[in-house]
Amino acid sequence: MHRNSQSRALPKDVTSALVGRHLLATPEWNISLRSVWHSIVAAEQLSFHRAASVLGTDQSVVSRKIRALEDQLGVSLFERNRAGVRLTRAGKEFINQAKSALSDLDYAVKSARCAGNGSRGQLRIGFFCSLAAGFLRQLLVEFARAHKTVTIDVSHGAPRDHIQQIRDRAMDIAFFTGHPELPDCDVELLWHERVFCVVPEGHPLGSVEAVDWSRLRNETFIVSHDEPGPEIHEYLIMRLATVGFHPKIRRLAVCRESLIHLVAMGFGLTLTSESTIATPFRGVMFKPICGQTDVLPCVGVWSPANDNPALRRFVSLARALKTARAAARPE
Template sequence: MASLIQAIAVAEHLNFHHAAKALGTSQSSVSARIKALEDELGTPLFERNTRGVRLTEAGRYFVERVTAGVDHLENAVKSASLAASGESGRLRVGVHGLIAGSFLDRLLTRYREQYPAIALDMAEGSARDAITQLRARQLDVAFLVGTFELPDCHSRPIWTEPLVVALPSKHRLAGRVGVQWTDLAAETFLVRHGGTGPQVHDHIILRLARGWPPPAIHRFTVERGTLLSMVAQGFGITLLGAASQLSPTFGVALVPIIDEPDPVVFSAVWSPNNRGAALRNLLTLASKMRRTETTAGAE
């Protein structure tokens, strides 16, 4: 590599002395390396004379291609360095959904601002789908509802949200400041097969397990927006995180559940084999944002 770089320098300056000075080495070292390179190639690259040197036809051809190769190599080295520090590359993120202004939305926005050379690939799906994709190395990280203890994945709670119930705006409970679980026992709940649907289903069963008859829960293979439209039309009610209040749906009222003992936890889940700096930077930023917002909320 040193010989190639010195050959490029001599071709640029057409003078061994000037090339050596530009490279910070001796003229004799440059001359020796070029001579050894020519011997290895079996052809002269330069014609020497008292005024300096000039490229032979073989030398011109060689230097043109070596220059392009060295440029590519330098770019590769820089790219590898940036990737190693998490400054460039690609990050594949699984989400349960993305609401404008929510914690996750703000996190990804700030991450893209700080690391603009990282390409973010987004995939939406259920927790089960996301964990399968993590194990298959199709995702780098997934932000999911709940806490997880998986033998082959790392997880960390990132943020929380109060739980709210989505009601038709004309529902008898829609105008209340808050409701209790007993107020909802006779309602028909709507949940999705995908997204956060399985977790919502299990949570309803948990909270109303002692009641009789058991809660009516209907599952639908629809997107979140369609499910909320069904709520507005009076098909039933559903549960959401409080961030949904940032994106109101016409005909739907969101009311806090005041006797819900704990907020909804959202966790990051990733493979322990993924030690990429891009992922590490995202998790560090998430933890920093959580601490900052928790401190601000306490004040």
């Protein structure tokens, strides 16, 4: 058996949290964990004297605690002689089971503490933007690298669905664009993304560095029926519609990826956010809109009643990343 004295001390997590308490409190027995641990060390050392040396206490203390434990159990755990001690049949059975129980208990204490401080657990994240590049991608990568024991579940979907899941405690935090009014949730602006126009290769706008809205008035736009189609539709109306003029916008029952492929096929132009442009799409070009106000606020939303420690750590990292990116931005 291993006789390293450092390994013989009662595990710190068990000692600090449970010594002086009881494994169970029943009318039948009431056993001290320290007495059990003294017996385990004595069984490994085959000597009360050596066990006392390993434990950093007096032999009389070890002998007294083991004798009290035997009295409580109603059996002898050790045969004592001048050469030392050895386990009885009942002692072998007890020590084997006690080792397993203490190991399980130590693991339970450590697991509870990890879950309580956010170093282990689960984090459920909803998002609607692209993860190809940008703030959210960096945030997820850095958090996952720093918290390898936290299981991260991500869900792509519409903001309205994610907000309800946050209220139902089925999701911890969600990210989307805009400034939603949610009195029952914490909403924090974390980053901005520029708006880009998606044009097919060979289009006249492909030769310009940035696109002005005046050059888009006579273009046909395509948007999806589902999110973010309605949001893009509203954005186009806000930027292009005037008295007596309404932009040409077609709503199609396709996903965002298919929409960009349809742009390449000549069905029309569309808009997207900055994080999307890192994804390679054949046959299209991404041109920034040159208006200074054409940036999208991106927020994180969570419930203030959510006590998930992993969420608190995630929000703290998001705030730190926001500060770092702001400091690195050129004046």
